[in-house]
Amino acid sequence: DTAVSQTPKYLVTQMGNDKSIKCEQNLGHDTMYWYKQDSKKFLKIMFSYNNKELIINETVPNRFSPKSPDKAHLNLHINSLELGDSAVYFCASSRGTGMGSPLHFGNGTRLTVT
């Protein structure tokens, strides 16, 4: 009964490949996020969707494309992977966009590009 689940947990791939990470939440939340945690452990927001609408789109390469088929799912597709894309990617969700709703994070997907 994991609240925010991501698949896969580990992803090892070669430069130039295209890959996807899936995220699902069963909390009934309507806002979902993608964060990237780099080697120095900084967490940085990439995207946020509210009711399937993109509301935050940070300065990330357009090789990264989020897709939200419904409120419970937010997937991340990455084209033409590069070495610098290696990181841990976290999905999160919250009830609404207000300050009173904390983010619930998944356990991350560790992406390694060789």
Add this chain to the structure above:
Amino acid sequence: EDQVTQSPEALRLQEGESSSLNCSYTVSGLRGLFWYRQDPGKGPEFLFTLYSAGEEKEKERLKATLTKKESFLHITAPKPEDSATYLCAVNEIQGAQKLVFGQGTRLTINP
């Protein structure tokens, strides 16, 4: 751009030895300061939200406080299970949650 700086980067304590973690922030307007706990191989787990200077919140051995420029996470009589990385974050925009995180403090409690 909002910035969040946490200190120290790492802290080792003996079980029962109380201490505090610091989170300094610069924001154009505070829209919430958040504390999270992150265990190895896991996602951050929410602890507290603070909204205004002077506010305090407690949970078991943890107490978070907030001033206009910084927040402290006080840990009283810690146990080994309190070992984790503690992350501080501020919300950068109005009408949505765009969290800016600090680099975290890695806390180790020795038995």
